Amino acid sequence: MRRPPPSDGASADGPLAIVCGGGSLPLAVADAVRRRGRDVLLFPVRGFAGPEVERFPCHWVALGQLGRIFRRARAAGCRDVVFIGALVRPSLAQLRFDWMTIRALPRLVRAFRGGDDHLLAGVARVFEDEGFRLVGAHEVAPDLLLPEGVLGRRHPAERDRGDIAHALALLAATGPFDVGQAAVVADRHVLAIEAAEGTDRMLERITALRQEGRIRAGAGIGVLVKAPKPGQDRRFDLPSIGPPTVTGVARAGLAGLAAVAGATVVAEPEEVARRAEAEGVFVVGLPARGAGA
Amino acid sequence: MRRPPPSDGASADGPLAIVCGGGSLPLAVADAVRRRGRDVLLFPVRGFAGPEVERFPCHWVALGQLGRIFRRARAAGCRDVVFIGALVRPSLAQLRFDWMTIRALPRLVRAFRGGDDHLLAGVARVFEDEGFRLVGAHEVAPDLLLPEGVLGRRHPAERDRGDIAHALALLAATGPFDVGQAAVVADRHVLAIEAAEGTDRMLERITALRQEGRIRAGAGIGVLVKAPKPGQDRRFDLPSIGPPTVTGVARAGLAGLAAVAGATVVAEPEEVARRAEAEGVFVVGLPARGAGA
Numbered sequence: 129m130r131r132p133p134p135s136d137g138a139s140a141d142g143p144l145a146i147v148c149g150g151g152s153l154p155l156a157v158a159d160a161v162r163r164r165g166r167d168v169l170l171f172p173v174r175g176f177a178g179p180e181v182e183r184f185p186c187h188w189v190a191l192g193q194l195g196r197i198f199r200r201a202r203a204a205g206c207r208d209v210v211f212i213g214a215l216v217r218p219s220l221a222q223l224r225f226d227w228m229t230i231r232a233l234p235r236l237v238r239a240f241r242g243g244d245d246h247l248l249a250g251v252a253r254v255f256e257d258e259g260f261r262l263v264g265a266h267e268v269a270p271d272l273l274l275p276e277g278v279l280g281r282r283h284p285a286e287r288d289r290g291d292i293a294h295a296l297a298l299l300a301a302t303g304p305f306d307v308g309q310a311a312v313v314a315d316r317h318v319l320a321i322e323a324a325e326g327t328d329r330m331l332e333r334i335t336a337l338r339q340e341g342r343i344r345a346g347a348g349i350g351v352l353v354k355a356p357k358p359g360q361d362r363r364f365d366l367p368s369i370g371p372p373t374v375t376g377v378a379r380a381g382l383a384g385l386a387a388v389a390g391a392t393v394v395a396e397p398e399e400v401a402r403r404a405e406a407e408g409v410f411v412v413g414l415p416a417r418g419a420g421a
Numbered sequence: 422m423r424r425p426p427p428s429d430g431a432s433a434d435g436p437l438a439i440v441c442g443g444g445s446l447p448l449a450v451a452d453a454v455r456r457r458g459r460d461v462l463l464f465p466v467r468g469f470a471g472p473e474v475e476r477f478p479c480h481w482v483a484l485g486q487l488g489r490i491f492r493r494a495r496a497a498g499c500r501d502v503v504f505i506g507a508l509v510r511p512s513l514a515q516l517r518f519d520w521m522t523i524r525a526l527p528r529l530v531r532a533f534r535g536g537d538d539h540l541l542a543g544v545a546r547v548f549e550d551e552g553f554r555l556v557g558a559h560e561v562a563p564d565l566l567l568p569e570g571v572l573g574r575r576h577p578a579e580r581d582r583g584d585i586a587h588a589l590a591l592l593a594a595t596g597p598f599d600v601g602q603a604a605v606v607a608d609r610h611v612l613a614i615e616a617a618e619g620t621d622r623m624l625e626r627i628t629a630l631r632q633e634g635r636i637r638a639g640a641g642i643g644v645l646v647k648a649p650k651p652g653q654d655r656r657f658d659l660p661s662i663g664p665p666t667v668t669g670v671a672r673a674g675l676a677g678l679a680a681v682a683g684a685t686v687v688a689e690p691e692e693v694a695r696r697a698e699a700e701g702v703f704v705v706g707l708p709a710r711g712a713g714a
Contacts, residue, residue, distance in 0.1 A: 302591065317617075
């Protein structure tokens with residue numbers, strides 16, 4: 129699945145184009161790519177990415193400006209493109225179509241009627257038709273992938289492993305429906321399943337329900353589990369965690385979080401480990417198959 | 422599945438004992454049973470049921486006072502017991518064990534480790550061991566069951582029927598995990614799946630996400646679908662809807678709500694129909710098999 133990273137990045141394929149939404153992940157990816165000696169060119173999407181992207185060379189774009197991305201990326205000698213960061217489902221009002229996008233529209237509109245996977249797959253095809261190569265963050269920044277085992281020193285207890293297995297089975301069942309691949313399970317009871325709201329929001333819900341006494345499991349019981357969708361194209365939809373996820377897990381009174389090793393991007397691994405220690409929760413990378421049981 | 426309702430209710434099995442949590446459903450059931458000529462005796466659970474239950478004969482109980490329910494119900498000549506109304510997952514602090522409950526505790530504790538179904542199944546067995554018959558609200562108040570077809574005049578459009586089918590397939594997949602059986606789907610995209618938060622809370626989330634522009638589908642697109650868990654014991658876990666559900670659906674900007682006919686209790690059918698009309702949303706009872714497609 130994974131291509132070897134270019135050994136002499138800058139010259140092999142030119143700078144890496146990074147089309148980026150919100151959150152700290154795009155910056156972490158850009159830094160990791162640079163550390164490997166390759167230049168980057170960011171295309172932050174207006175309304176999603178924050179001003180901190182400007183410490184990298186970048187061209188701001190609106191959603192729908194594919195032609196602009198293609199022209200600028202070509203002019204800079206980019207051949208590989210990464211999509212990364214939160215692009216919460218945009219409303220039509222945020223779209224600014226350019227000609228290129230309008231030509232691609234019939235394909236994109238068909239994709240719009242499906243879930244995330246299909247929309248992004250449609251966009252990916254348009255990039256590829258234009259001669260770009262869509263690569264995954266895990267390919268260009270493999271040091272950001274969650275390794276197997278714990279980050280920090282805490283380990284999941286036997287009860288937690290039971291909850292992890294239960295959540296993985298649930299996520300395997302919801303996978304075909306192209307829905308956010310995260311769930312919270314406490315003592316084998318499903319407390320929350322993520323859909324459009326995203327992981328942080330789901331954790332806030334657990335925090336609120338717990339404060340209202342609506343969660344039976346005591347504090348320190350329960351696990352957040354994230355898993356890639358079965359068959360999902362990892363080039364644009366890898367689950368990700370970061371320091372805020374750890375804080376959210378701790379606030380929700382859970383024991384820890386588990387995600388699939390090699391298939392989850394960690395925005396700031398050292399800070400995640402440090403915060404897990406400080407908050408007293410575990411963070412564990414599960415082996416890709418048969419995890420947790 | 423459904424037993425014929427007793428034709429001369431009061432004399433056949435004595436008054437109906439109704440162990441009731443919160444919401445308007447217990448009152449609706451009690452009224453419906455009375456309309457059929459049978460007396461009722463309510464056991465409202467402290468901290469969950471509201472004071473309005475007191476227009477019926479009732480004995481307040483704390484969670485865990487099974488012995489008290491058994492004694493009072495026997496003294497009143499009750500043989501049939503219905504569990505109804507919201508009992509959001511209690512915390513241990515709300516439990517007040519009596520001797521009867523303590524004797525039943527080993528079975529209940531085992532049930533506590535599973536999901537809702539198992540806990541209620543454990544409680545049901547204890548009632549049955551004591552010579553009571555656990556009946557479902559649908560058996561004693563069949564006029565509260567959602568009929569096939571629309572309540573009010575609005576019908577689901579073709580797009581809505583696609584969303585309904587998608588949600589039913591999703592709920593069939595999550596069913597084995599004993600999780601709240603409701604979901605919101607808009608244009609075949611899953612916006613929310615209910616777990617511990619309950620339907621009203623899930624709808625509030627959609628409202629908030631829409632206000633923040635985080636939902637792509639326009640206003641008036643999307644359906645709330647509720648379905649019974651596959652294989653669930655309908656005597657104590659029938660999905661229910663009521664006027665607040667209709668209001669929640671309208672606020673969330675959805676087209677309507679669909680639930681399975683004959684397997685969903687409607688707290689106030691006339692008010693649900695009236696409010697659906699007023700809010701411009703549909704409420705539809707789906708045939709039990711192959712609904713919506």
